[in-house]
Amino acid sequence: MREPILYEFENYRYAQGRDLVIEEPETHPLFAGETLDAMLAELRTRLRQDREQFNPALLQGPVADGIRAFTGEWFQRIDFPEFGISTTSDRAWAMFDEGGVNTLGRHLTSEEACLLRPWPKWLYLRQLLPDLRGKSAMEVGSANGFFPFRFAEQGATRVTGVDVQKRKHESAVWANRILGWKNVEFVNTDFLVDFTIPAHDVVFVSELINHTLCPMWAVTRLLSLARETLIIDTGVFESQLHAMELSTGWNRGSGAAQMLSYQISDGLLVSFLKVLGVRTAEIVKYVESGAGHILYLIDTRGVHARRASGDLAEVPVNQRRSVMQQLAFPN
Numbered sequence: 133m134r135e136p137i138l139y140e141f142e143n144y145r146y147a148q149g150r151d152l153v154i155e156e157p158e159t160h161p162l163f164a165g166e167t168l169d170a171m172l173a174e175l176r177t178r179l180r181q182d183r184e185q186f187n188p189a190l191l192q193g194p195v196a197d198g199i200r201a202f203t204g205e206w207f208q209r210i211d212f213p214e215f216g217i218s219t220t221s222d223r224a225w226a227m228f229d230e231g232g233v234n235t236l237g238r239h240l241t242s243e244e245a246c247l248l249r250p251w252p253k254w255l256y257l258r259q260l261l262p263d264l265r266g267k268s269a270m271e272v273g274s275a276n277g278f279f280p281f282r283f284a285e286q287g288a289t290r291v292t293g294v295d296v297q298k299r300k301h302e303s304a305v306w307a308n309r310i311l312g313w314k315n316v317e318f319v320n321t322d323f324l325v326d327f328t329i330p331a332h333d334v335v336f337v338s339e340l341i342n343h344t345l346c347p348m349w350a351v352t353r354l355l356s357l358a359r360e361t362l363i364i365d366t367g368v369f370e371s372q373l374h375a376m377e378l379s380t381g382w383n384r385g386s387g388a389a390q391m392l393s394y395q396i397s398d399g400l401l402v403s404f405l406k407v408l409g410v411r412t413a414e415i416v417k418y419v420e421s422g423a424g425h426i427l428y429l430i431d432t433r434g435v436h437a438r439r440a441s442g443d444l445a446e447v448p449v450n451q452r453r454s455v456m457q458q459l460a461f462p463n
């Protein structure tokens with residue numbers, strides 16, 4: 133990788149592979165110390181209750197049958213407390229992998245993380261969220277609907293969950309039929325190309341941008357969709373260098389492409405936000421140290437106000453027309 137360089141010419145400065153002014157946003161640990169201990173205690177209580185309250189009879193009946201119909205689609209645990217059942221009550225319904233950030237820095241095993249997912253993530257997120265009472269909130273890449281249901285519980289007046297996968301979307305719609313949230317709506321679409329999605333006060337994305345066709349475009353869109361706060365919870369690598377690496381996953385049998393994943397550096401993501409007109413002081417980072425995972429809490433009010441008043445001094449000249457395009461559907 134090339135070393136970043138700052139060139140100084142007579143009336144021109146050129147920052148190659150780095151920001152012109154390297155300033156770190158305000159940074160905190162994502163979870164640590166007593167907070168982490170309390171989170172782990174809460175999660176272990178939940179796992180213990182799962183074991184102690186397990187009743188095989190609950191795996192029969194219409195709710196169990198509904199969950200079973202989406203076997204293979206439950207990336208997230210959705211609880212139906214009224215029926216004493218969740219989408220991980222039967223191991224065969226759930227998805228098991230390494231568990232990622234839901235292991236909370238490997239304090240939980242992969243199995244525990246997958247049985248709970250994404251409750252571990254929610255326990256750190258709920259402490260960082262703005263007050264959702266009276267606000268509209270949206271999750272893009274909402275899978276089975278876990279976070280939209282939490283946002284409704286937190287008092288958001290209108291909640292939208294967007295997901296491109298039809299069966300994931302249908303599982304969330306089905307879950308909401310059981311849970312009965314009237315102010316939660318799920319939309320089956322691709323947010324990269326669908327300009328009918330309206331802006332919301334708070335927009336949350338988790339494990340999304342680095343799996344999109346074009347992550348920088350994803351960030352551009354998300355910024356337009358978030359009127360007040362954009363929360364990007366994502367894998368990145370901790371480096372001030374500007375770097376991006378593409379990986380692809382393939383089915384060994386059929387040879388079919390399964391997935392793509394970009395690893396973006398923290399430095400590139402922060403610098404790109406600045407290209408879009410976000411100031412460093414409007415970004416707060418919560419870092420899972422050494423794990424390549426950062427949550428970015430971005431106050432988007434300033435960038436929208438500056439764009440509305442025509443103050444685009446922080447956006448490069450050739451990009452001004454692009455950023456001024458209306459990328460969110462008017463409400």
Ligand SMILES: C[S@@+](CC[C@H](N)C(=O)[O-])C[C@H]1O[C@@H](n2cnc3c(N)ncnc32)[C@H](O)[C@@H]1O
Pocket residue numbers: 207208250272273274275276294295296297300321322323324337338339340343344
């Ligand atoms: C890895 S899952 C993460 C689910 C959830 N955000 C979480 O953290 O538990 C990513 C989700 O984003 C959805 N997704 C990926 N690209 C999308 C796109 N372009 N538009 C809408 N949803 C998308 C996928 O279908 C999948 O359900």
